[in-house]
Amino acid sequence: GDSVTQMEGPVTLSEEACLTINCTYTATGYPSLFWYVQYPGEGLQLLLKATKADDKGSNKGFEATYRKETTSFHLEKGSVQVSDSAVYFCALSVGGGGNKLTFGTGTQLKVEL
């Protein structure tokens, strides 16, 4: 079946540090890939997505590239801020984001001054 594996947290960084959260997947079909973010006390929000190989999703300074050859979708940001502190979920969907999603376990990011 479909599955998503992402690095365990928490990840603690200083402000302006570089961020990489690894995500790999297995899927029976050709999936779309997503990163969701959950800020404290809020619901999950779509951060970025990519629907085909070599696509790069980007938003709010975050980016991730759909790598079919390595079945990966790593999340990166060049300079994190305290306001980026949240839990990040990697997810996939076969048939698009409106269909059911398979999530990773989530990675908590803490950014300190």
Place this chain on the structure above:
Amino acid sequence: GAVVSQHPSRVICKSGTSVKIECRSLDFQATTMFWYRQFPKQSLMLMATSNEGSKATYEQGVEKDKFLINHASLTLSTLTVTSAHPEDSSFYICSARTASLGEAFFGQGTRLTVV
């Protein structure tokens, strides 16, 4: 973006009682709603998919008589945990979609604690 409201955000109940969680799409009509459950340090696991006006489709291993899902209108779905037990304590999250939006939007989640 579209807004999905989930209520309550936290609930504590006694073993043997039932708890109802509501999921509302506030500014769009949700033809499909999804209910997920998350255990500590684990993924969000899909429990069931419900389409307005029809019976929910449950994932393998989810007891449909224990987790009752109703999607009676295009803006409201409810999840009722019947005869709750401590092992039902978890974080429950709903999401809602409609074809025109192309993606699903999530509620804030409900932390259920059964004592």
